[in-house]
Amino acid sequence: MKNKVMQVDLLKETERQMHQILMHQEARDQYADGEGVFARANVADQAVHDGIELYARLIANGRRSLFASIYPLAETLLGKKFDALIQAFRESNKATHYNFNRQAQGLAQFVEANKNIYATRYPFLSELIEYEWLELQVMEHEGDLPPASHCAKDHHSPEEYAAISVQLNPTLIGVDFDYPIQDLIESIQSGEKLPRRFKKSPCHMVFLRDRDDDQRVVQLGPIARGMIARCRAKTDLTVGELLVQVLQDRELSEHHGSDLENLLSIIDDLSEMQAIFLV
Amino acid sequence: MGLKKSAFMHSKDQLPYLGIGLGLRREIASETLRSDKIDWLEIVPENYMRIGGHARRRLAKARAKHTIVTHGVNLSIGCADPLDQNYLDDLKALLDYIDAPWFSDHLCFTSFESDYMHELLPLPLTEQAALHVADRAKRVQEFCNRPFLLENISYYMDVPGSEMQEASFFARVVERADCGILLDVNNVYVNSINLNFDPYVYLAALPLERVVQIHVAGHSHTDTHLIDTHGAPIIEPVFELLQHVLERCDAKAVMLERDQNFPDFVEIENELDIIRKMVESTYSCKTARNICDSTIVNDLVAPL
Numbered sequence: 229m230k231n232k233v234m235q236v237d238l239l240k241e242t243e244r245q246m247h248q249i250l251m252h253q254e255a256r257d258q259y260a261d262g263e264g265v266f267a268r269a270n271v272a273d274q275a276v277h278d279g280i281e282l283y284a285r286l287i288a289n290g291r292r293s294l295f296a297s298i299y300p301l302a303e304t305l306l307g308k309k310f311d312a313l314i315q316a317f318r319e320s321n322k323a324t325h326y327n328f329n330r331q332a333q334g335l336a337q338f339v340e341a342n343k344n345i346y347a348t349r350y351p352f353l354s355e356l357i358e359y360e361w362l363e364l365q366v367m368e369h370e371g372d373l374p375p376a377s378h379c380a381k382d383h384h385s386p387e388e389y390a391a392i393s394v395q396l397n398p399t400l401i402g403v404d405f406d407y408p409i410q411d412l413i414e415s416i417q418s419g420e421k422l423p424r425r426f427k428k429s430p431c432h433m434v435f436l437r438d439r440d441d442d443q444r445v446v447q448l449g450p451i452a453r454g455m456i457a458r459c460r461a462k463t464d465l466t467v468g469e470l471l472v473q474v475l476q477d478r479e480l481s482e483h484h485g486s487d488l489e490n491l492l493s494i495i496d497d498l499s500e501m502q503a504i505f506l507v
Numbered sequence: 508m509g510l511k512k513s514a515f516m517h518s519k520d521q522l523p524y525l526g527i528g529l530g531l532r533r534e535i536a537s538e539t540l541r542s543d544k545i546d547w548l549e550i551v552p553e554n555y556m557r558i559g560g561h562a563r564r565r566l567a568k569a570r571a572k573h574t575i576v577t578h579g580v581n582l583s584i585g586c587a588d589p590l591d592q593n594y595l596d597d598l599k600a601l602l603d604y605i606d607a608p609w610f611s612d613h614l615c616f617t618s619f620e621s622d623y624m625h626e627l628l629p630l631p632l633t634e635q636a637a638l639h640v641a642d643r644a645k646r647v648q649e650f651c652n653r654p655f656l657l658e659n660i661s662y663y664m665d666v667p668g669s670e671m672q673e674a675s676f677f678a679r680v681v682e683r684a685d686c687g688i689l690l691d692v693n694n695v696y697v698n699s700i701n702l703n704f705d706p707y708v709y710l711a712a713l714p715l716e717r718v719v720q721i722h723v724a725g726h727s728h729t730d731t732h733l734i735d736t737h738g739a740p741i742i743e744p745v746f747e748l749l750q751h752v753l754e755r756c757d758a759k760a761v762m763l764e765r766d767q768n769f770p771d772f773v774e775i776e777n778e779l780d781i782i783r784k785m786v787e788s789t790y791s792c793k794t795a796r797n798i799c800d801s802t803i804v805n806d807l808v809a810p811l
Contacts, residue, residue, distance in 0.1 A: 240588075242631050242666060242667075243587055244619060244620075246628060246666075247619035251622070265631075265667045270667055279662075279663040282731065283626060286626055287624055291625070322620075323622055323624075323625070326594050326623060327558070328554070367560045371559060399560075
């Protein structure tokens with residue numbers, strides 16, 4: 229038993245050193261002068277040094293293509309600085325998930341936590357990165373969407389319609405942004421020069437995957453947002469209950485004109501965009 | 508009286524013959540699923556485990572048409588950390604869903620202390636590492652409840668401290684684990700050039716009777732190395748290695764790996780045709796020879 233532990237320790241030590249050397253530039257610059265398995269004293273073979281350089285390059289190139297495929301707008305915006313950002317992110321964040329794409333999770337939080345370094349020129353950078361991450365998230369979300377049904381209000385009496393169940397799209401993710409993110413994205417995509425100062429303009433966006441497995445990103449107003457929040461809080465809500473809850477919300481009714489016609493029209497819109505399903 | 512067959516060799520006898528396959532890749536999925544030149548498909552399980560949307564839809568379509576096996580990249584069988592049970596649970600659920608006759612991963616490590624490096628990294632070729640990997644491979648095979656195959660990776664340096672040749676290490680692992688081999692003949696070729704050894708000597712040292720599946724692919728060049736990119740046509744010396752292996756083992760499936768730099772799909776189908784001809788001519792020869800051999804044996808034992 230003791231021998232087995234020693235064996236694994238030796239293997240672990242070799243793997244620890246390889247991990248350090250391949251994942252950290254600083255360790256790679258110094259390993260040959262150290263004392264470990266890969267020290268110059270133990271490795272006379274140039275082929276090992278060439279191999280390490282090659283592996284480090286393969287890992288870095290793979291990581292770069294991965295991050296660029298998930299965050300193409302951030303890459304466009306940052307240019308060469310994008311490489312430095314992902315290198316810094318990866319040096320201080322483990323890729324703990326077996327799925328390749330999820331290696332890139334958490335970049336927005338990293339930028340936000342280090343905004344004095346990475347977001348001085350573009351204060352909205354963490355929001356842009358979050359936006360691009362959520363686009364991927366909804367496309368890969370595990371949730372199954374209910375089959376299509378025909379529950380439009382025109383096909384039912386008011387009583388029947390009020391009794392229909394409302395199901396929230398399980399892939400839906402709602403996020404508040406401080407900056408007018410969709411305008412910024414359009415500017416980056418069209419290659420426009422961005423202004424030096426960015427005015428905040430808070431908005432609430434929802435990201436979802438529809439029945440055709442296409443992605444939708446939509447900005448919601450306060451009433452639609454309130455409806456989504458209620459559907460999330462209670463899974464077996466009916467149309468009637470949803471309407472009553474929104475009508476009873478004093479803030480919504482006082483400030484946002486929640487008359488019945490308007491609410492029914494918003495339910496239609498949410499259903500049309502597949503944020504909710506009437507089943 | 509012959510030697511007693513191991514449990515794995517018994518299960519290999521029961522495995523279906525799948526024929527000629529291709530990796531299911533997003534970029535060429537629609538052509539792949541339309542083609543009539545493909546008998547079965549291989550998927551990278553990490554791209555489908557707990558993932559919905561297009562990936563799940565693609566998998567459902569593929570499953571309706573073909574037998575599917577998985578070829579993982581992040582089991583990290585050689586890692587000194589404990590096996591990742593969440594990974595195994597997700598893998599098992601996928602294997603059950605597609606009803607895979609077998610599954611495979613690489614003889615390497617890809618993570619250290621829960622940090623995935625997303626590169627297939629070579630192990631120190633030591634007796635201790637072989638025991639460690641074999642023990643884990645055995646447990647993985649038992650947990651997933653179907654034959655497990657390990658693939659020889661392409662690698663670009665010998666890890667310091669290694670005590671044996673790669674073929675001996677590979678043989679030791681699969682025999683001790685009593686699991687199968689996914690033999691990648693392109694990797695054998697790439698390694699033989701990069702690390703300067705005779706690929707035929709390498710093959711002679713492997714227990715080829717354990718080969719269930721064969722990979723064949725193209726590779727690329729840098730200034731110093733051949734790189735296993737799966738992004739180019741197969742070259743002749745790799746076809747020669749494939750022929751050599753086919754003549755010496757009873758493989759259940761041969762697969763073309765093409766993962767990038769995709770050509771017109773017809774070029775992929777042409778490569779599949781070449782592979783099919785090689786497999787069919789070799790195996791029909793082998794069958795004829797077996798019938799012939801058994802006739803001789805019967806003649807010898809026939810009463811005078």
